[in-house]
Amino acid sequence: MRALGEKEIRASFVNCSKGETRRLSLPADFTGTPWSDLDFLGWRDPKAPDRGYAVTERDGELVGIALRASTGARRSALKSSICSVCVTPQAGSGITLLVAPRAGEAGRQGNTVGLYICADLACSLYVRGKKQSALARRFEESLTLEEQNERTTRNLNGFLDQVLGQA
Numbered sequence: 001m002r003a004l005g006e007k008e009i010r011a012s013f014v015n016c017s018k019g020e021t022r023r024l025s026l027p028a029d030f031t032g033t034p035w036s037d038l039d040f041l042g043w044r045d046p047k048a049p050d051r052g053y054a055v056t057e058r059d060g061e062l063v064g065i066a067l068r069a070s071t072g073a074r075r076s077a078l079k080s081s082i083c084s085v086c087v088t089p090q091a092g093s094g095i096t097l098l099v100a101p102r103a104g105e106a107g108r109q110g111n112t113v114g115l116y117i118c119a120d121l122a123c124s125l126y127v128r129g130k131k132q133s134a135l136a137r138r139f140e141e142s143l144t145l146e147e148q149n150e151r152t153t154r155n156l157n158g159f160l161d162q163v164l165g166q167a
């Protein structure tokens with residue numbers, strides 16, 4: 001993806017208040033972000049580790065979503081050890097259930113959607129082999145890297161549809 005500036009990132013969020021958008025922390029090493037290796041920008045809040053964020057471009061517009069670690073789900077109840085976005089298998093806490101408030105009125109009423117995702121939201125880097133899962137190698141895939149990257153984007157977009165109430 002193209003390199004993004006702090007201002008446009010903060011302006012992209014669709015499911016949190018302006019106050020939350022102002023307060024959120026950018027990735028710890030924001031200036032070192034490997035943009036060309038990213039299908040979307042995902043990170044955990046360095047100052048509030050139960051929070052995570054994903055920002056992606058779709059139809060020419062930036063869409064950011066705020067996520068939070070699900071407090072209800074204990075690790076023992078974790079149902080998946082495979083990321084639903086990038087399909088990387090991870091050990092134990094490598095996959096986490098994050099929930100996003102829905103955009104608009106539904107979210108204000110407490111409606112959320114959940115997502116099993118790599119805990120550090122670095123999906124793009126696992127697919128490209130720039131980061132290794134603690135557990136295992138990725139599956140041997142018959143898809144090309146480009147096709148896998150498209151799948152990451154497609155899966156994330158499917159989740160965005162749910163957050164935006166378009167699913």
Ligand SMILES: [Zn+2]
Binds near residue numbers: 083084085117122123
């Ligand atoms: Zn992932």
